[in-house]
Amino acid sequence: MTSTSTSTSASAVKISITASHDGGNISLPANTSPAVITLTGPRAATCTVSLEIRPDVYTPLENIAHMQYFSFRSFVSGLHPQGIKILTVRYVLENAHAVSYPEAWPGSTVCYSSASLDARHDDQWKRNLSTKYSDGKLIWTHVHTLNGSTFFSYYPPYTYQRHLRLIADCSAAAATPSLAEYDPIVQSLGQSLEGREIECISIGNGPLVAWIIHRQHPGETMAEFFAEGLLHRLLKIHPSSPSDDVAQRILTQYRLHILPCMCPDGAARGHLRTNSVGSNLNREWAAVRDDYPAPSPSRSPEVLAVLNRMDETGCDFFLDVHGDEELPHVFLSGAEKTPRWGERMERLHGRFVGCFCRADADVQREIGYPPPESEEKAWRYRNVATNQVSNRFDCLGVTLEMPFKDCATNPDPERGFGPCRAKRLGESLLEALDGMSPFLRAEGEFWSAFLEEDAYVEPTDNYKEEGFVMLKKRFYSDVRPHDN
Numbered sequence: 001m002t003s004t005s006t007s008t009s010a011s012a013v014k015i016s017i018t019a020s021h022d023g024g025n026i027s028l029p030a031n032t033s034p035a036v037i038t039l040t041g042p043r044a045a046t047c048t049v050s051l052e053i054r055p056d057v058y059t060p061l062e063n064i065a066h067m068q069y070f071s072f073r074s075f076v077s078g079l080h081p082q083g084i085k086i087l088t089v090r091y092v093l094e095n096a097h098a099v100s101y102p103e104a105w106p107g108s109t110v111c112y113s114s115a116s117l118d119a120r121h122d123d124q125w126k127r128n129l130s131t132k133y134s135d136g137k138l139i140w141t142h143v144h145t146l147n148g149s150t151f152f153s154y155y156p157p158y159t160y161q162r163h164l165r166l167i168a169d170c171s172a173a174a175a176t177p178s179l180a181e182y183d184p185i186v187q188s189l190g191q192s193l194e195g196r197e198i199e200c201i202s203i204g205n206g207p208l209v210a211w212i213i214h215r216q217h218p219g220e221t222m223a224e225f226f227a228e229g230l231l232h233r234l235l236k237i238h239p240s241s242p243s244d245d246v247a248q249r250i251l252t253q254y255r256l257h258i259l260p261c262m263c264p265d266g267a268a269r270g271h272l273r274t275n276s277v278g279s280n281l282n283r284e285w286a287a288v289r290d291d292y293p294a295p296s297p298s299r300s301p302e303v304l305a306v307l308n309r310m311d312e313t314g315c316d317f318f319l320d321v322h323g324d325e326e327l328p329h330v331f332l333s334g335a336e337k338t339p340r341w342g343e344r345m346e347r348l349h350g351r352f353v354g355c356f357c358r359a360d361a362d363v364q365r366e367i368g369y370p371p372p373e374s375e376e377k378a379w380r381y382r383n384v385a386t387n388q389v390s391n392r393f394d395c396l397g398v399t400l401e402m403p404f405k406d407c408a409t410n411p412d413p414e415r416g417f418g419p420c421r422a423k424r425l426g427e428s429l430l431e432a433l434d435g436m437s438p439f440l441r442a443e444g445e446f447w448s449a450f451l452e453e454d455a456y457v458e459p460t461d462n463y464k465e466e467g468f469v470m471l472k473k474r475f476y477s478d479v480r481p482h483d484n
Contacts, residue, residue: 013037013045013078013087015144019054019071021117023157023221025270026072027052029094037087048090049074053099056271057278061292066273066280068099068325069219071153076144087144091152097136100272104325105133108405109416110140111153117162122225122419125156127406129413155323155404156419158215158224160196160268163261166228170201173235181205182251184235189259190305193276196264198305201231206253208440210317210433211310213259216281216385217273218266220323222402222422227260227321229426234258246430253437257313262302275302282320285388294383303385310389316440317433318389318397327463328405330417330425331368332356335390335397336458337378347447348396350456352436357453359431362421364409368401368459396440408463 015035019026029052037047051072055065076087096105110128115121131140144150151157167186174184182205188197212230214223232238234247234256250256261267265276273280277299284300285307287293295303324331334349335341356363372378381387390397402425407417439446447454 013076013084015047015049015087015089016075017049017051018073018075019270021071021073021157022160022268023218023270024072025054025070027054039084040088043084044086044088045084046088046090048092050092050094052095053093054270056266056269056274057276059274059278059280061283061289062280064100065278066100066271067095068101068104069154069221069270069272071151071157071270074142074144074150074152075148076150077147079144079147085145088141089144090139090141093138096133096138101325102133102136104404105138107328108133108138108154108325109413110138111156111416111418112142112150113156114146114148114150117151117157117159119162119165119228122156122423125418126414127416128152154219155221156225158221158228158267158419160264163224163264163267166224166231166260167199167201169237170231170235173237174201174203176236179203179235189309190301192263192265192302194265194268196268198262198264198302199260200306200309201235201258201260202256203234203258204251204253204255206251206255206437208254208316208437209314210254210256210319211258211306211313211315211389212256212319212321212429213262213306213385214321215260215267216262216320217322218261218263218275219270219272220402221267222323222404222417222419223321224260224267225419225422226400226402226426226429227258229423230429231258231260231426232423233427233430246434250430250433250437254317254433255313257309259306262306275300282322282385283383285385286383288380288383310393315389315393315395317436318386318393318395319429320385320397320399322399322401323404324401325404327367327401327461328403328408329364329367329401329463330360330362330403330407330409331364331401331459333369333386333399333401333459334371335378335387336371337375338382338387338391339375339379340391340394341378345390345396346456347450347454348436348439349398351439351447351450351454352396352398352432353457354451354454355432355435356428358435360425360428362407362409362417362425363428365457366459367461367463370459370461396436 055067115124184203
């Protein structure tokens with residue numbers, strides 16, 4: 001996709017747009033003419049580039065073709081010290097009004113970086129503070145002063161190549177003698193519909209079984225940054241210190257099974273929420289309609305493989321790691337009002353939230369998804385991973401959400417809640433797990449030992465101001481609520 005310029009005696013400035021990197025997503029609107037580059041001075045020019053987000057494959061269960069995630073490369077050439085030195089580009093997402101969560105655009109800021117997508121450059125991602133949502137379009141302006149690439153993304157991409165590097169690093173770490181006593185295993189539980197492995201890293205010799213899965217929704221790339229931080233610390237990959245007492249304790253308390261990416265096909269395609277055939281994996285953990293068996297080998301082999309393995313190992317703790325488009329907070333959502341939810345589960349949930357808040361200052365307890373109004377309504381979502389696993393194994397099941405927006409708990413407008421913070425949050429999970437191990441299968445009123453700040457707090461999605469009411473109530477990040 002190329003848009004070319006007007007030329008001057010000094011240079012011919014060009015700008016081209018591509019989404020050819022794995023996980024890329026963008027297209028030019030049909031019948032779009034090349035952008036016209038207009039001189040605004042002897043050394044400056046400007047143009048407008050119109051773009052559209054490509055939708056995911058249609059999702060029959062939800063009657064929608066999801067879309068919101070975008071990631072593309074803008075390449076500028078022809079800037080010259082004796083010619084045009086500055087090109088100011090107005091980028092316009094023309095179909096922003098048609099995305100899955102248009103109400104999430106206000107307050108969002110586009111991420112950009114002129115570095116590579118390599119892990120060494122995670123700290124180079126910044127936020128474009130000119131981003132605005134107006135007349136159904138997402139618009140931002142960027143000043144290009146150098147020839148070369150600038151990547152723009154809804155959230156920084158975590159590419160499949162980087163995923164493969166992570167798996168390779170975990171395999172190398174698993175072979176080191178220092179971890180041998182914890183029986184580290186890197187294995188594939190099966191393959192996706194496009195033939196990508198569903199890798200699982202298992203480690204630890206403790207009596208408790210913990211399952212931690214990431215990136216069921218492939219466009220929520222912060223989830224795999226979280227996984228990288230967790231795995232690097234747990235397996236001592238590039239350790240920041242020679243000893244880590246908390247990590248050592250975790251490995252004697254738990255047998256952990258960690259999946260860094262549940263939806264590799266959707267991740268490679270640049271999808272927001274679905275795999276290659278349009279399945280939203282976080283609605284595939286049980287059948288909720290007679291005409292829609294789930295999980296199934298034809299629609300959701302990723303979930304089927306993981307659930308079959310979980311049935312073999314059991315589960316004492318489950319965490320499903322996600323990102324949320326609208327709420328500018330890190331928060332935790334439980335299996336409230338499902339059949340197994342009771343005082344024990346409520347106390348465990350409160351304790352886990354409290355432990356995570358103490359471990360990482362980005363975590364908070366007040367803002368999140370409000371629980372469904374009734375047990376009946378909650379059980380309509382038994383196909384959601386946290387609800388299904390929590391009830392299947394009578395264990396604490398939690399969904400972790402990180403923001404696409406800046407994190408209002410600790411604002412950083414220039415960088416937002418970026419890859420480095422997501423990785424740090426993954427590292428911090430170990431402190432939270434350490435605080436949970438004595439209680440996950442404890443009997444009696446074990447919560448009498450809990451701190452007052454570990455009490456369960458029912459979350460609200462009112463994050464703006466007193467009296468604010470969401471335009472539509474959502475559960476478990478649904479695009480539209482059940483009406484009956």
